[in-house]
């Protein structure tokens with residue numbers, strides 16, 4: 001099982017060909033879950049060789065990451081989602097706060113990572 005940190009480290013270390021093969025493999029093998037936002041949240045979008053993938057993570061499923069194939073036109077590779085570094089108790093606190101009162105604006109992640 002990949003955490004998003006180990007997945008992104010592996011993708012960065014791989015060349016584009018290996019990264020694309022890994023993303024294809026993971027997206028084919030991806031198993032969804034019954035959770036919804038905010039437990040299930042976008043971490044980042046990755047575009048390689050014209051193919052687009054979304055890395056999501058589920059706080060309700062032991063923080064496992066899931067790779068989904070997405071249409072290239074909806075990919076936002078320059079707009080990161082929930083930071084990989086927000087894990088454990090801090091991640092649970094953010095999920096609880098978001099459930100309680102969803103944020104309408106950009107989240108100040110530094111506040112949650114502190």
Ligand SMILES: [Zn+2]
Nearest residue numbers: 033035058061
């Ligand atoms: Zn889940």
